[in-house]
Amino acid sequence: MRAADPKAAIAGLCLDPIDWAKNEENPSTAGGGAYTRGTKLIKICGITNPDDALVACQSGANLIGVIFVPKSKRCVTTEQGRAVVDTVRTFGERTARTSLKLPDSGSPISQMIGNARVLEQSSRRPLVVGVFQNQTPEFIREMVDSCGLDLVQLHGNEGMEATSSDICSVPAIRVVDIDTDPETGKASESAVETILNSITKDPLAILLDTSIKGEKVGGGTGVLFDHTIAEKIQNSGVPVIIAGGLSPDNAQDAVVATRPWGIDVCGGVEASPGIKDHSKVKKFVEGIRSAAIEADKGF
Structure with missing residues (x-):
């Protein structure tokens, strides 16, 4: 019903x-x-230091993102990445990488649903996600091993198959860019169908982010995409994480209107690139949790 x-x-x-x-x-x-279970995951991305990582964990974030993309203002070194991982592990009272035991379901969408339930349970103690973009599998695996990453997130044009655990050595989130017209804020009419037809059983989860028409690489735009796309994809059964242009001022509206499985924020909770505003982080997480409860009423 x-x-x-x-x-x-x-x-x-x-x-x-x-x-x-x-x-x-x-x-x-x-x-x-x-998908009707509402918002379950909060990811704070672009963490560069242990203090910010600890605040994100204490605030209630499930996923802590560290970026290894050289062009990013938030790019971390191996040492910085390892320091964040150590902090998150200490907070979660664990000493090793969290291993996700994923199901083997029949269809890609059934796989996404099973994966979502596993990730929800596993991220009750925060996990660290390494973000990469068009980088070699060898480099990704090196960072996974050197830093102790729990998960990875692929943000380039590597394709769905590149998210296989056989390639990344740990489960991987696949970012799907929503090509958005900067003037109208609209995406292609076929965006939903294109995304659904592209999904394979390889990714751990799907993250939707904004890309601007005419730019070569999406992500990090600080621009909202049309969240009805996320709603339509979830109406087909696929739980999705949404990112792009979110902040403590608008994320609650997105949760109430769309009830996405997950929310990802980076620049919207910063004091400056790579440095988090701790009050904004707390406000963001508190707002999402509150809005998720409100959105679940009647379900």
């Missing part, structure tokens, strides 16, 4: 073998209907 298309949700339950076959052939209908 909560699904945008109850008929499709019933078919997704696979009560008839024919429905199962259709789900396997068409990823846009797999997974048993709309």
Whole structure:
């Protein structure tokens, strides 16, 4: 009853073998209907030092992002990355990388749903995500091993298959850029269909971020994309994380309106590039948690 298309949700339950076959052939209908569990994950990205990492953890963030992309103002060294990991591990009272035991489901969307539940449970103690963009698998694996990263996030044009654990050595989040017109704020009419048809079983999760038409590489724009795209993708069963232009002032509205599975913020909680404003971090996390409770009413 909560699904945008109850008929499709019933078919997704696979009560008839024919429905199962259709789900396997068409990823846009797999997974048993709309995602309805609400906002479960908060990621604070662009962390460069232990103090900011500790505040993010204390505030209630699930994922702590460290960026290894050279062009980024928030790029960290191996030593900085390791220091953040050590802080997060100490906070979570653990001494080793958290290993995610992911299911092996039939369709890509079913896989995303199973992965989401595992990540929710595993990130109750914060995890560290290393962010990379068009960098070699060898470099990614080196940073994973040297810093002790729990997860990675691929932010370039590497493709879905590049997120395989066999390539990255740990589960990987795949960033999907929403190509947005800077004047109208609109994305392509086929954006949702294109994304759903591109999903494979390789990524741990999907993160939607803004890219600006005409620019070569997306991400880090500080611009909101049309969040109805996220809502439509979740109505097809895929839990998504949203990023791009979020701050303590607007993220609560996004949660109430779209109920995304996850929220990712970077520049919106900074005092300066690479340095977090601790009061903004706390306000952001508190606001998301409060808005998630409000958005869940009636579900």
